[in-house]
Amino acid sequence: MGKASRTKQAPDRRARVAAQREAARRAEQRKRIYLAGGSILAVVVVVVAFVLVKMNSGGSSASNGPTGAALNTLTKKVTTVPQSVLDKVGGGSISSSVFIPSSEIPAASAAGSAYFSKITDAPLTSGGKPEVLYVGAEYCPFCAAQRWSMIVALSRFGTFTGLKTVHSSSIDVDPNTPTWTFYGSKYTSNYINFTAVEETSNVQQGNGYAPLQNPTSAQNALLNKYDPGNPSQGMGGAIPFIDYGNKWVQVGNLSPYGPDLLKGMSWDQVAAALSQSSSKLAQGADGSANYMTAAICQLTNNQPSTACTPAIQSLETKIAST
Numbered sequence: 066m067g068k069a070s071r072t073k074q075a076p077d078r079r080a081r082v083a084a085q086r087e088a089a090r091r092a093e094q095r096k097r098i099y100l101a102g103g104s105i106l107a108v109v110v111v112v113v114a115f116v117l118v119k120m121n122s123g124g125s126s127a128s129n130g131p132t133g134a135a136l137n138t139l140t141k142k143v144t145t146v147p148q149s150v151l152d153k154v155g156g157g158s159i160s161s162s163v164f165i166p167s168s169e170i171p172a173a174s175a176a177g178s179a180y181f182s183k184i185t186d187a188p189l190t191s192g193g194k195p196e197v198l199y200v201g202a203e204y205c206p207f208c209a210a211q212r213w214s215m216i217v218a219l220s221r222f223g224t225f226t227g228l229k230t231v232h233s234s235s236i237d238v239d240p241n242t243p244t245w246t247f248y249g250s251k252y253t254s255n256y257i258n259f260t261a262v263e264e265t266s267n268v269q270q271g272n273g274y275a276p277l278q279n280p281t282s283a284q285n286a287l288l289n290k291y292d293p294g295n296p297s298q299g300m301g302g303a304i305p306f307i308d309y310g311n312k313w314v315q316v317g318n319l320s321p322y323g324p325d326l327l328k329g330m331s332w333d334q335v336a337a338a339l340s341q342s343s344s345k346l347a348q349g350a351d352g353s354a355n356y357m358t359a360a361i362c363q364l365t366n367n368q369p370s371t372a373c374t375p376a377i378q379s380l381e382t383k384i385a386s387t
Contacts, residue, residue: 126203126246126266130230130332140228142336143213144220146351151217152376153342156383157352159319164387170314174302175295179317181356183387184291189311191258195364198260199247200288201305203267204234204274206324207317208305209244213335214322214350215307216245218357221372222365223254230332234267234274239324243332248277256365257310260284264304292316309360313384319356322349359384 131139165173165180173180189196199215201208209232216225227250233242247261262284265274280288291314292302307315318324326346327335338346359380362373367381 126229126231126248127268128229128231130232130243132230136230139230139332139336140225143216143339144225146217146220146339146354148371148374150340150342150347151351151355151358152374154347154351155355155376156380157348157355158321158345159349159352159356160321161383163319164384166387170291171293174291174293174316177294177303179303179315179320181313181315181319181384181387182291183384184311184314186311189287189308191260194254194256194258195310195361196258196260196308197310197361197364198262198284198287198308199305200262200264200280200284200307201247202265202274203231203246203248203263203277204237204265205304206233206237206239206242207303209233209239209242210318210322210324210327210350211305211307211353212245212247213327213339214353214357217339217351217354218361219252219254219259221358222256222361222369223252223259226251226253231267233324234269236269239328242324242327243330243335244327256368257361287311287314307357309357310364312363313360315357315360319349319353322353326350356380356384 130136163179163181165182167182167184170180170182189198197219201211216228219225228245228247229249231244231246233239233244235241246263248263248266250261252259252261262280263277264279266277268275270276287308288302288306291308292306294300294302303316305315305317309315326349330338330346335346335350338344339350341347342351355377358372359377362368362377363381363385365373367373367378373381
């Protein structure tokens with residue numbers, strides 16, 4: 066399949082994300098009215114509505130993935146892919162066509178294509194460290210694929226706790242893609258800060274999905290600037306969206322990696338394939354992780370050396386020329 070067919074957010078899906086954001090804003094406005102009025106009835110209505118949502122959805126996320134000790138084992142496999150394997154994969158099967166100059170972002174975003182682009186903006190930082198910002202959603206199959214690569218890459222600079230398995234929507238393309246959620250997890254690092262915004266769950270609610278998190282106004286400004294979509298048709302940008310310290314921005318999966326490569330696989334099978342450098346999945350997922358690592362190494366002045374290896378530094382040269 067071509068790059069666009071793997072990474073493009075179909076118009077109705079992108080419109081649905083925009084509608085969900087608007088619905089969340091309206092819900093917040095209604096909540097403020099309820100609180101300001103101090104109405105006991107309003108409080109009761111809110112509580113009842115919350116209970117009904119929980120009853121209908123069965124929780125904020127749906128997953129049939131590993132839990133308990135099996136989850137701990139799985140997490141360790143994904144967060145400790147050997148450096149030797151990653152160095153051997155290098156750029157893997159990732160196509161250079163996804164690396165575009167920033168001047169081409171508006172057209173690529175309007176078309177729903179994936180891209181990785183060097184940008185010039187004020188540094189994005191938090192807590193005195195470069196910040197990596199991710200905006201996605203649990204229902205999104207492209208986000209589902211991307212999280213595997215993100216966990217591999219980010220684990221070279223810090224430590225995740227509280228990661229849980231979920232799957233993408235059962236009614237979207239590449240249904241039930243095995244993945245993770247960043248919602249409720251924590252990431253610690255001496256080198257960077259990682260901020261994750263999972264906008265919705267994978268549980269249907271009405272015509273969309275149950276809301277989880279809303280981007281801040283500052284995060285929305287970055288989305289509108291570097292992932293504008295097609296405003297003339299009322300369509301917002303695609304997800305996943307990743308901003309690397311305002312030095313690089315990525316939207317979608319780096320072709321040919323995508324959720325189609327995970328089709329029919331279990332979480333354990335994906336984890337095992339990531340450590341097999343010759344596997345098709347490793348060539349895509351680890352290759353994508355290595356380009357992410359290269360971008361982050363540019364933010365950390367190539368620290369730590371265990372992440373910013375000579376193999377990674379060669380990829381830094383490639384992305385610096387975009």
